Amino acid sequence: MNRKPTFSILTPTYNCEKYILSSWQNLCLQTENNWEWVIVNDGSTDNSLEIINSLKDERIKIHTYDDNRGRGFARNLALSKASGDIIVIWDIDDLYFPDRLQKIKNAFSDKDIEYFCSYALIVDNQLKIKGVRRFSSDNIFDKSFVHPTLAFRSSLLGSLKYGEGVAGEDFGLMVYLDKKCKGYFCEEFLMLYLEDREINLFKTLHFHRSFVQSSKRLIREDILTFTPLSKLRFYATAYLKTIILHMMRIKPSLYLETVKFRHLELLSFDELPQNRKNFIDSIKDR
Structure with a gap:
């Protein structure tokens, strides 16, 4: 056996x-x-x-x-x-x-x-x-x-x-x-x-959208908890990153430059x- x-x-x-x-x-x-x-x-x-x-x-x-x-x-x-x-x-x-x-x-x-x-x-x-x-x-x-x-x-x-x-x-x-x-x-x-293999602007955009959606769900389920002020900061940062990533679609090579500093x-x-x-x-x- x-x-x-x-x-x-x-x-x-x-x-x-x-x-x-x-x-x-x-x-x-x-x-x-x-x-x-x-x-x-x-x-x-x-x-x-x-x-x-x-x-x-x-x-x-x-x-x-x-x-x-x-x-x-x-x-x-x-x-x-x-x-x-x-x-x-x-x-x-x-x-x-x-x-x-x-x-x-x-x-x-x-x-x-x-x-x-x-x-x-x-x-x-x-x-x-x-x-x-x-x-x-x-x-x-x-x-x-x-x-x-x-x-x-x-x-x-x-x-x-x-x-x-x-x-x-x-x-x-x-x-x-x-x-x-x-x-x-x-x-x-x-x-x-x-x-x-993971460095790709469009993968990052897709991941970031999922990250925001998953975070919202975890907040609703009280697994992820924030104070009102920290929640505001979290959403502000998340949406600012979304805007920046979309702007980089004009020239995706800019994203590869930022990755160097990760x-x-x-x-x-x-x-x-x-x-x-x-x-x-x-x-x-x-």
Whole structure:
């Protein structure tokens, strides 16, 4: 009889054929191997499904459908199919250091927590470090983090849901975790976040509209709370950003210039621990 997996690794994929093999190899390098990989093929029209089916690993659980329904739907389907004790977000086009699952397991064993997140290294497509994402606070999050570093206990499965048919499908879920649950913020770099694929003015506009709509809903549901003055500031800032983004449509290259200033905290390759440098060097050579 197969033992119950410690981890359910959740990965939606849509037309990501060039990332599938490297993502599986990355997962197989983990020092913890009692996992199931729940892949949802979100209506891919490339060779994604054929490549996934070619991976001879009984830990892979494939769920597929013909029509693309968006990442929110795919993530929710993956949640419904998870059977492990710990749910781990594992995006197909990012990379993770080999001790990520071990760090997650240790944290849940040693601490009274419901979810886990970590620092992330922001890299370009050649794995050159562009900056870092640690943890920050703002007028919405007491403490924010990068969604692909998330792991949480399976006991939360009935409470968490991704937005469907919207950009930024993870926003409401992350606000819920921030306001309602107890997390552990691991101050180590456990992932390489390939940001270049996300830099697009029109994606940002779509995301910002969804962000405003989701925020309104969370305010109505009293998950997101503001004082009258802070609420006014929030809406004023949100609508001002909307106007600025629309103005940039006249010359989208202006947006790419502003992105250069997004990560003010820089980190050089030489500042990384030796095991992190070794791992990055090894995947560059593949």
